[in-house]
Amino acid sequence: MTVDLIAFLAFGLFIQAAILFAEVVINFKKPILLKIIILIISFAFAWRGVGFLYSYYYGYNRWALEIPQALLPAGAICLFAYIYEHKLKWHIIFFGLSLFVTQLLILLYFRFIDPVNADIPLWSLSGVRGKIAKYLKVFFVIILFSINLRIILKILTKYTPQNIYFKQLRNWTLWILVLQFLSGISFVTSHYFKFDKYNNTAYFILLLFNYILVLLLLFRPKFLNRSNLKIKLGDLFDKKVDGDLSTNLFVEMFFTNLYYLNKDASVEDLKTKLSVSSEMLSNFLYNNYGTGLIDLINKNRINYFIDLVNTGKYGNYTIDALAQEAGFNSRFHLYKSFKKFHGGTPSDFVRSVHD
Helix, strand or coil, rough: CCCHHHHHHHHHHHHHHHHHHHHHHHHHCCHHHHHHHHHHHHHHHHEEEEEEHHHHHCCCCCCHHHHHHHHHHHHHHHHHHHHHHCCCHHHHHHHHHHHHHHHHHHHHHHHHHHHHHHCHHHHHCCCHHHHHHHHHHHHHHHHHHHHHHHHHHHHHHHHHHHHHHHHHHHHHHHHHHHHHHHHHHHHHHHHHCCCCCCCHHHHHHHHHHHHHCCCCCCCCCCCHCCCCCCCCCCCCCCCCCCCCCCHHHHHHHHCCHHHHHHHCCEEEEEEHHHHCCCCHHHHHHHHEEEEEECHHHHHHHHHHHHHHHHCCCCCCCHHHHHHHHHCCCCCHHHHHHHHHHCCCCHHHHHHHHHH
8 A cells, every 4th residue: 555545535535525515505405403413524524634634744643633533423323313313312412412522521631631742642551541541432432333233223124115215315324334333443443553654554444434434425315405304213312201102103104104105195094093183183283394284295295206306217207107106196286286385397397307
């Protein structure tokens, strides 16, 4: 391996992360919190690229390399918690903050209270100080790996990729989790090597995995840029609280299982499936979504129709066939809802995408 390859890949990671940051600012519409999370992750990747570039030429530096070490996994946990729950629970926020604050406090402690040169990795220290640094890293790594493993198992056992959202999101998530897992192994392995120009295989592998992760974020499923999609993986990120069961059941039925694609979808049918009264269902919808069931169904069908067309895999489908795929009983109902929730006509939209 040529010694300049590390510097080249580190600089490339910084450029890719900067591109990702700009692309998210320009193209990501909503939800805002998810946008902020991805921006934080892209900033952390850019910091890591600069940190590796600095350390390659001037030697190891804790502040350059170890802040991203805390930001990236904390951001990843929040990313998947929000995608699969559409909100951040307090325990997810607490864990992410704990990871970052712990790392920051360690750096500050060994900078001002018990000074240790910034070019000395803390895990290489002898005595109690080095052991504490190692134990804390091992503790957080075990938790992160456990969470990643739980997500992977939930996706493999619960996710049934029978629609365009699940197919795209399932594959994208699994790739990121696997690469994040390998990246973590590379980072732990790199701790056993001094950062110099002649012993850098572990760092090269780590940078390569990070580079691919940034590309995956850059080429994320397009519907995430504007999505109100709610997908739940059971109680993976959710702590059960009183009164929350109805919300979980509705999200599971309506969004995760794509109830709105059912051509027989109606208030009578859904209330029976959820075992609630019409009044309770109506109040729930207006309190949580500000609309009635029919509008909520048609709005999500239109979004699904748009995403079907954007995939490019249905170019030989007629408008009528696409309407059926999106849950509409007829071309007329598709056109009516498309004008209401999107504007223009489905035919014009299809032509604009294919052209």
